[in-house]
Amino acid sequence: DAKTTQPNSMESNEEEPVHLPCNHSTISGTDYIHWYRQLPSQGPEYVIHGLTSNVNNRMASLAIAEDRKSSTLILHRATLRDAAVYYCIRHNNAGNMLTFGGGTRLMVKP
Amino acid sequence: DAGITQSPRHKVTETGTPVTLRCHQTENHRYMYWYRQDPGHGLRLIHYSYGVKDTDKGEVSDGYSVSRSKTEDFLLTLESATSSQTSVYFCAISDSGGNYEQYFGPGTRLTVT
Numbered sequence: 667d668a669k670t671t672q673p674n675s676m677e678s679n680e681e682e683p684v685h686l687p688c689n690h691s692t693i694s695g696t697d698y699i700h701w702y703r704q705l706p707s708q709g710p711e712y713v714i715h716g717l718t719s720n721v722n723n724r725m726a727s728l729a730i731a732e733d734r735k736s737s738t739l740i741l742h743r744a745t746l747r748d749a750a751v752y753y754c755i756r757h758n759n760a761g762n763m764l765t766f767g768g769g770t771r772l773m774v775k776p
Numbered sequence: 777d778a779g780i781t782q783s784p785r786h787k788v789t790e791t792g793t794p795v796t797l798r799c800h801q802t803e804n805h806r807y808m809y810w811y812r813q814d815p816g817h818g819l820r821l822i823h824y825s826y827g828v829k830d831t832d833k834g835e836v837s838d839g840y841s842v843s844r845s846k847t848e849d850f851l852l853t854l855e856s857a858t859s860s861q862t863s864v865y866f867c868a869i870s871d872s873g874g875n876y877e878q879y880f881g882p883g884t885r886l887t888v889t
Contacts, residue, residue: 700877707883708882708883709866709868709880709881709882709883710819710866710868710878710880711880712877712878712879715877753818763821763824763834763835764819764821764878765821765835766811766818766819766820767818768816768818769818
């Protein structure tokens with residue numbers, strides 16, 4: 667079972683940092699953590715992924731707990747365009763399937 | 777943006793009719809995927825392809841078939857559409873399997889009446 671647990675929704679103010687949590691307490695040693703987001707009426711969009719170390723890219727940062735049972739997606743400065751559903755996904759290196767859960771709906775207030 | 781198009785973007789059809797959805801890519805990526813998205817279920821994988829004429833089933837493959845005769849096109853066919861197949865269908869591509877990011881198309885909204 668490749669389940670992750672995320673809050674259903676979160677709110678943020680524009681231009682403030684956002685920390686989106688994800689629990690994956692049964693993660694195996696070979697599972698990567700992927701984050702995708704889906705803007706209204708669009709297909710999902712890749713955000714970031716990592717295995718053990720924290721990762722940064724132009725969109726976000728990913729902080730992975732030392733025991734790997736949880737991770738946090740960090741948007742450093744939320745904009746209105748960041749309002750979307752954010753999916754945290756465990757992905758085995760040997761598999762091809764991304765298993766999407768319910769995700770977190772992020773609302774950004776001006 | 778990755779070059780992925782889906783056609784048609786919207787379709788209404790009647791129960792029992794065959795329907796084919798097309799996914800076209802210009803990225804020369806090896807892997808192609810079909811997902812469906814329904815309220816309360818997130819996205820679920822229907823079928824995927826790991827090369828020309830190489831396909832495999834996903835989580836919810838019953839009632840669907842796929843074909844890939846060339847790298848750039850991946851077809852999803854509903855042989856006899858049912859109302860339970862009303863959904864939004866997304867195609868995705870990736871350069872490799874495993875831990876390579878997938879790029880998604882804009883989606884096809886299918887309504888079966």
